[in-house]
Amino acid sequence: MNYLIARVSDVEQRKALPAQKQKLYDYSKKICWKEGADFVYTEFDETAYKTDRKKFQELVVQPLLASKELAIVVFDKIDRFTRDSSSEERTILTKLFRQGKIELHFPSDNLFINKGSPASDLFRLDIGIALAGYYSSAIRDNVKRRFDQKLKDGEWPGKAPVGYVNVDVGDDKKDIVQDPERAHFILQGFELRASGLPYAIIAKKMKKAGLRSNTAQRNPLSRGQWEEVLNNPFYYGEMRYDGNIYLHKYKPIVARWLWDKCQEVKLARSHSRTRYNSKPFLFKGLTCAVCGYSITSDRKKNKYNYLKCTEYGGKHGARWINEDLLIEQINKVLASIRVPKAVIPDIVAELERTHESEQRHYKKNVLKLRKEHDALDEEIKELFRDRKRFNLRPEIFEQLVSEYEQKQQDIRSQLEDHSKADKKFVITASYILEVASRAVELFNAESSKLEQKRYLINLVLSNLKLDGQKLLFNLNEPFNSLVYASNSGNWLRRPDSNRQPSP
Numbered sequence: 001m002n003y004l005i006a007r008v009s010d011v012e013q014r015k016a017l018p019a020q021k022q023k024l025y026d027y028s029k030k031i032c033w034k035e036g037a038d039f040v041y042t043e044f045d046e047t048a049y050k051t052d053r054k055k056f057q058e059l060v061v062q063p064l065l066a067s068k069e070l071a072i073v074v075f076d077k078i079d080r081f082t083r084d085s086s087s088e089e090r091t092i093l094t095k096l097f098r099q100g101k102i103e104l105h106f107p108s109d110n111l112f113i114n115k116g117s118p119a120s121d122l123f124r125l126d127i128g129i130a131l132a133g134y135y136s137s138a139i140r141d142n143v144k145r146r147f148d149q150k151l152k153d154g155e156w157p158g159k160a161p162v163g164y165v166n167v168d169v170g171d172d173k174k175d176i177v178q179d180p181e182r183a184h185f186i187l188q189g190f191e192l193r194a195s196g197l198p199y200a201i202i203a204k205k206m207k208k209a210g211l212r213s214n215t216a217q218r219n220p221l222s223r224g225q226w227e228e229v230l231n232n233p234f235y236y237g238e239m240r241y242d243g244n245i246y247l248h249k250y251k252p253i254v255a256r257w258l259w260d261k262c263q264e265v266k267l268a269r270s271h272s273r274t275r276y277n278s279k280p281f282l283f284k285g286l287t288c289a290v291c292g293y294s295i296t297s298d299r300k301k302n303k304y305n306y307l308k309c310t311e312y313g314g315k316h317g318a319r320w321i322n323e324d325l326l327i328e329q330i331n332k333v334l335a336s337i338r339v340p341k342a343v344i345p346d347i348v349a350e351l352e353r354t355h356e357s358e359q360r361h362y363k364k365n366v367l368k369l370r371k372e373h374d375a376l377d378e379e380i381k382e383l384f385r386d387r388k389r390f391n392l393r394p395e396i397f398e399q400l401v402s403e404y405e406q407k408q409q410d411i412r413s414q415l416e417d418h419s420k421a422d423k424k425f426v427i428t429a430s431y432i433l434e435v436a437s438r439a440v441e442l443f444n445a446e447s448s449k450l451e452q453k454r455y456l457i458n459l460v461l462s463n464l465k466l467d468g469q470k471l472l473f474n475l476n477e478p479f480n481s482l483v484y485a486s487n488s489g490n491w492l493r494r495p496d497s498n499r500q501p502s503p
Contacts, residue, residue, distance in 0.1 A: 001063060001069075001071055002028075002040070002071055002073070002074075003041075003064075003071065003072070003074065004021075004024040004025070004028060004040070004041040004074050005042060005043075005060065005073065005074065005075050005080070006020040006021050006024060006042070006076070006080070007020075007043065007075070007080045007081075017043050020043070020080070021041065023076050023107060023108065024041070024074055027074060027107040028074070031072075040059065042059050042060070056089060057089075060073065061089060061092055064092075064093075064096055064101065064102055065092070067101065070101065070102065070103070071102045071103075072102070072103045073093070073103070073104055073105070074105040074106075074107065075104070075105070075106055076106070076107060077106055077108045077109050078109050078125065078128030078129060079131075081093075081106070081129070082129060090129070097113055097114055097115060097117075098115060099115070100114070100115035102114075104125075106128075109124075109128060111124055111125065151239070151244075151246045152246070153249075154246065154247055154248045154249035155248070155249065156176055156234070156239055156241075156248060160176045160179075161229070161232060161234050161235075162182060162186065162214055162221065162225075162229060163179055163183045163185070163186035163229070163253055164176050164177065164178055164179055164183070164234075164250065164253075165177060165178075165179045165214065175250075177250070177251070178250075178251055178253060179214065182211060182214065183253050185206055185211040186229065186253050187253055187254055188206065188209070189202050189206055189226060189230060190230060190235070190253075190254045190258050191258070192205060192206075193262045194261040194262050196265055196268075199223045199224075199227045199230070200223045202226050202230075203220070203221060203222060203223045203225075206220070206221060206226070213225075224294070224296065224312070225312065227294060228293060228310075228312050230262050230266075231263075231266065231294075233245065233259065234248065235252060235254045235259065236252050236253075236254050236255065236256045236259040237250075237252045237256070240292055241292075242292070243289070243465075257409070266285075281305055281323075281450075282305070282323060282326075282450055282454065282457075283295065283297060283307060283323065283326060283464070284454070285464075286307070286464050286465070286466055287465050288309040288310075288311075288318070288465065288466055289465040289466060289467035289472050290309065290316050290318070291309065291311065292313065293309060293310050293311065293313050294309075294310050294312075295307050295309055295310070295466050296308060296309075296310050297323070298320075300320075304323065304324065305322075305323035306320040306322055306323065307320070307321055307323060307326070307466065308320045308321070309466070321466075321469050325469055326466075329470070329471045330443065330461075330471070331440055331443065331444070333460070333461065333473075333475070334439035334440045334443055334456075334460065335439075336483050337437075337439050337460070337482050338436075338437075338482075339436045339437050339482055369411050372407075372411055373408055373411045373412070376404050376407055376408050376411075377408075379404055380401060380404050380405070383397065383400055383401060383404075435460075436479065436482050439456065442456060443457075459476065460475065460476055460479050461474065461475060462474045462476050
């Protein structure tokens with residue numbers, strides 16, 4: 001059996017397949033294959049990477065491994081064979097031609113390889129694969145640079161989220177605008193969430209209201225999809241990509257204060273058991289380090305809990321993993337928090353000094369912000385007293401008032417942040433040390449409920465993400481300081497803010 005293989009890199013290149021096919025057939029005649037000879041022609045692209053590799057294995061590699069006769073395998077060029085020198089198919093086919101079971105032919109490169117090929121031809125093959133791999137890497141780098149630049153320019157590089165649509169604006173340029181069919185539904189969803197409703201109820205209400213997705217199937221948005229929507233900063237003016245946040249240039253659907261209110265509802269609901277949030281899963285609110293979407297949990301038939309990325313942003317090979325693997329990593333982190341009794345007095349003193357410093361910082365900033373807020377009040381009053389100056393240009397008056405009011409809103413938000421920060425400082429030094437010295441014991445105690453375990457995780461760790469089977473996180477202060485001091489033996493110097501232990 002002989003094989004003619006036509007292969008392209010993506011869907012856009014499929015138009016090149018007929019030309020490859022013709023070259024392969026012409027070459028087969030050149031090497032004197034008779035009309036109706038026993039050969040197989042196959043073609044595919046590499047967009048569905050795993051599927052096509054499976055097809056290549058089934059149609060070519062497996063028959064070659066089973067064949068007892070010499071076979072000729074023809075690719076138009078070396079880069080149609082592989083661009084990865086470590087690929088499984090390259091390894092297998094190299095073994096087969098060294099054993100004298102196959103010949104590899106590359107007509108456009110004027111090269112064929114068999115058991116007796118000289119070192120110069122084998123070198124040409126290796127160099128051809130290396131150059132093809134370099135070309136692919138260069139293309140990926142260029143694409144990444146274009147994506148980075150688009151993000152810096154406030155442009156979303158992919159499909160617009162539901163509530164927006166991608167549009168062509170001419171000259172090969174694209175834009176994203178609000179979807180007149182769905183944007184108002186998205187706003188209603190945020191308003192419902194701000195009132196305290198769970199995602200499942202919002203999904204039911206909006207399905208009844210008539211909202212459908214912007215996909216070909218036009219399905220109603222599921223509970224999980226609403227969770228993604230209501231936690232997506234794109235709707236108020238920022239976009240999350242590859243774990244980073246960028247400002248975008250598109251018109252927001254919701255105000256920032258409304259989005260913030262929804263986040264407050266999410267936080268409040270995460271600390272209370274309701275009939276919509278009562279499943280016995282430890283890791284809630286976990287996100288995927290690969291795509292940024294949420295991690296879902298499920299109890300399998302073996303009665304163990306498993307986690308997996310929802311992959312709402314696109315398939316990337318996520319797999320179910322046992323929750324126990326993450327618990328083991330949490331235990332290792334908690335076990336790394338060790339506090340010698342001899343240094344406890346010094347730690348308490350340091351915490352007390354930090355508290356005093358925080359109080360001074362809080363009071364100073366609050367006074368400053370209140371003065372700025374009062375000054376803006378006077379500016380607004382002055383505008384209204386002198387409103388006649390704007391009779392000819394009333395839009396300027398409205399713009400100035402709006403700007404001042406927005407500044408006041410920002411100041412009020414900062415004042416609220418300071419207030420929250422001050423309240424969080426009520427955790428005493430003795431409580432922190434108690435947690436630090438008994439973290440593993442508290443986490444694994446049979447009497448500890450899920451809420452208590454979640455509270456302990458959130459107290460010690462933040463920004464939890466799942467990367468394959470590895471849990472990524474930031475270690476909160478002062479636990480970061482305690483771990484660093486324990487590892488270094490230096491309990492006096494503060495660590496750099498970027499340090500964290502490896503789980």
